[in-house]
Amino acid sequence: MSLSEHLPSDSVVYDVVVVGSCMTDLVSYTPRLPKAGETIHGHKFFIGFGGKGANQCIQAARLGAKSAMVGKVGKDSFGDNYIENFKSNGVSTDYVSQTDEASTGVAPITVNEEVKTIFNPAPAIADLDPEFYKETDVFCCNESEAEILTGIEVCNVASAGKAGSALLEKGCRSVIITLGAEGSVLMSLDKRTPHYIPTKKVKAVDTTGAGDSFVGALAFYMAYYPCMELEEMSRRACDIASVSVQSQGTQVSYPYRAQLPQELF
Numbered sequence: 649m650s651l652s653e654h655l656p657s658d659s660v661v662y663d664v665v666v667v668g669s670c671m672t673d674l675v676s677y678t679p680r681l682p683k684a685g686e687t688i689h690g691h692k693f694f695i696g697f698g699g700k701g702a703n704q705c706i707q708a709a710r711l712g713a714k715s716a717m718v719g720k721v722g723k724d725s726f727g728d729n730y731i732e733n734f735k736s737n738g739v740s741t742d743y744v745s746q747t748d749e750a751s752t753g754v755a756p757i758t759v760n761e762e763v764k765t766i767f768n769p770a771p772a773i774a775d776l777d778p779e780f781y782k783e784t785d786v787f788c789c790n791e792s793e794a795e796i797l798t799g800i801e802v803c804n805v806a807s808a809g810k811a812g813s814a815l816l817e818k819g820c821r822s823v824i825i826t827l828g829a830e831g832s833v834l835m836s837l838d839k840r841t842p843h844y845i846p847t848k849k850v851k852a853v854d855t856t857g858a859g860d861s862f863v864g865a866l867a868f869y870m871a872y873y874p875c876m877e878l879e880e881m882s883r884r885a886c887d888i889a890s891v892s893v894q895s896q897g898t899q900v901s902y903p904y905r906a907q908l909p910q911e912l913f
């Protein structure tokens with residue numbers, strides 16, 4: 649798809665643009681998982697907005713970034729609701745379309761050369777097109793994604809350093825590997841020594857979507873604080889993601905700027 653065909657004549661410039669998925673989460677809480685074919689009682693159900701791309705876009709928007717989503721949803725009530733969700737979070741939906749065919753795959757599109765790119769290889773595939781490593785400014789993944797991509801088991805800071813080196817070998821310029829409660833490890837072509845960035849010790853209630861909160865926050869800093877060291881951006885993104893793990897849900901747990909310490913801005 650050529651993006652220029654879709655550009656409205658009065659085109660607006662966005663500071664964070666996310667190409668990715670928008671998923672509706674249908675979440676049931678049950679005492680245990682049902683066996684195949686078994687029906688069991690659940691005690692709670694909710695429908696939430698998810699999808700890695702959309703999560704990241706919403707976290708960036710909630711921090712105040714002028715954000716747009718590029719993606720496709722179905723021509724159905726979930727799709728309608730999703731578009732409303734973007735609007736109520738201040739995310740532009742100019743590039744979110746609706747289809748009446750089955751769910752559609754998305755392709756990464758570079759919209760604006762001035763918008764630096766973060767690539768989040770989720771879900772990771774071992775034979776990822778090598779161009780993705782080379783074309784991305786910041787390659788950001790979690791432990792299991794790093795392992796799939798490099799074949800190196802990542803379980804601590806030292807092994808994250810090894811996997812990070814392997815990703816630099818593949819052509820990445822900067823690599824961030826998130827390590828859950830441990831925080832993250834940052835490496836780049838000019839600073840090959842792994843730099844460990846610990847996260848705040850918090851009481852984690854639900855870590856779903858923590859990685860997306862991290863990537864969304866990172867996108868916010870890259871767009872609004874272009875002179876900030878990647879290390880500092882990564883530290884602040886860790887702090888923001890660690891807020892998101894302290895309450896239940898994915899997007900509902902993402903903090904707004906006003907709820908965060910002002911020294912993060």
Ligand SMILES: Nc1ncnc2c1ncn2[C@@H]1O[C@H](COP(=O)(O)OP(=O)(O)O)[C@@H](O)[C@H]1O
Pocket residue numbers: 790791826827828829830831832847848849850852855856857858859860862885886887889890893
């Ligand atoms: N238990 C936790 N305590 C504090 N921060 C956490 C915790 N889990 C995740 N985080 C924060 O979220 C970031 C991303 O988490 P991670 O689990 O690595 O990503 P993913 O959601 O992709 O698995 C971490 O770098 C950290 O800042």
Ligand SMILES: *[C@@H]1O[C@H](CO)[C@@H](O)[C@H](O)[C@H]1NC(C)=O
Pocket residue numbers: 769770771772790791792793828859
């Ligand atoms: C990393 O992200 C993937 C999605 O690509 C997810 O399935 C996996 O559970 C995450 N790994 C960790 C260690 O959190």
